[in-house]
Amino acid sequence: MSVHLTFTGTLKKLLSAYLLVFHGSRDRRYQVAVEQLTQLVCDVQTRREASGRSGSGSLVTHSAETFVGMGLLELHPLPLHEQIREFAERSFAAGIHSIQVLPIFLLPGVHVMEDIPAEVARAQQALGSQTKIEMQPYLGKHPGLIGLLSAQQANVAVDAWILLSHGSRRAGANQPIEEMAIKLGAVPAYWSVRSSLDKQLEALVNAGHRKIGILPYFLFAGAITDAIWQYVSELSQRFPTVELELAEPLGAGVELARLILDLAEE
Numbered sequence: 001m002s003v004h005l006t007f008t009g010t011l012k013k014l015l016s017a018y019l020l021v022f023h024g025s026r027d028r029r030y031q032v033a034v035e036q037l038t039q040l041v042c043d044v045q046t047r048r049e050a051s052g053r054s055g056s057g058s059l060v061t062h063s064a065e066t067f068v069g070m071g072l073l074e075l076h077p078l079p080l081h082e083q084i085r086e087f088a089e090r091s092f093a094a095g096i097h098s099i100q101v102l103p104i105f106l107l108p109g110v111h112v113m114e115d116i117p118a119e120v121a122r123a124q125q126a127l128g129s130q131t132k133i134e135m136q137p138y139l140g141k142h143p144g145l146i147g148l149l150s151a152q153q154a155n156v157a158v159d160a161w162i163l164l165s166h167g168s169r170r171a172g173a174n175q176p177i178e179e180m181a182i183k184l185g186a187v188p189a190y191w192s193v194r195s196s197l198d199k200q201l202e203a204l205v206n207a208g209h210r211k212i213g214i215l216p217y218f219l220f221a222g223a224i225t226d227a228i229w230q231y232v233s234e235l236s237q238r239f240p241t242v243e244l245e246l247a248e249p250l251g252a253g254v255e256l257a258r259l260i261l262d263l264a265e266e
Helices: 028-051 080-093 110-130 145-154 175-184 194-206 223-238 254-264
Strands: 005-007 016-022 066-072 098-103 132-135 160-165 187-190 211-217 243-246
Touching: 016 028, 016 080, 028 066, 028 254, 066 080, 080 098, 080 110, 098 110, 098 254, 110 132, 145 175, 145 211, 145 254, 160 175, 160 194, 175 187, 175 211, 187 194, 194 211, 194 223, 211 223, 223 243
Parallel strands: 016 066, 016 098, 098 132, 160 187, 160 211, 211 243
Antiparallel strands: 005 066
16 A cells, blocks of 8 residues: 545645654555545545534634655565655645654553654654754544544443453553543453453453453554454353443544544644
């Protein structure tokens, strides 16, 4: 998948460019979702500019149009710093001297805290002073994600919830999941530690819960969510008196696109 550019409006008004950085996957479903979400970000910003108002209701203070691209940290022919450099050079050719890099990641793990900043620094060094690259907060930092997950909960009638995240080995990276689980009235579990889901499920069953929902805190469907579905099926066999409901990952939707733009416009 190559970095692509999406234009809205006239080039003479372009003042800022957004590069959405995703992890990357060989799964075609993931690739399609990445493309859809990138386009949605552009579409949402176009509507904001047309209405003259931001998603929060406050007035937009600039008239810039949108220049949107996407890059992949892994599974791309080029390293990320080269993708950033190419995007910046195309943006510069359109008269844009400011690039915002938006990490579309849910946890502040090694990729967000170390890998992407290092790639941004390499790109900035290669570009020199002609273009300024700014790294914005990662997606998982947006408090609005609670609302997206709460909406999923509202559609399922269960008496207990497990918030299932991939998890990170980086110290402190799982703290946001712990806090999010509390706000959602759920217990946290981590796919990277398989026994974590087992233990939380067993604890809920022992506490008398018989209808348990599992919220997968993942962006898109892919190999991991397939594996989760299979594992939950196995758990259903192990706990035959319990009804397990597995929700969908966040997916590429308009609300998610709005959250991404909120971070870009802070």
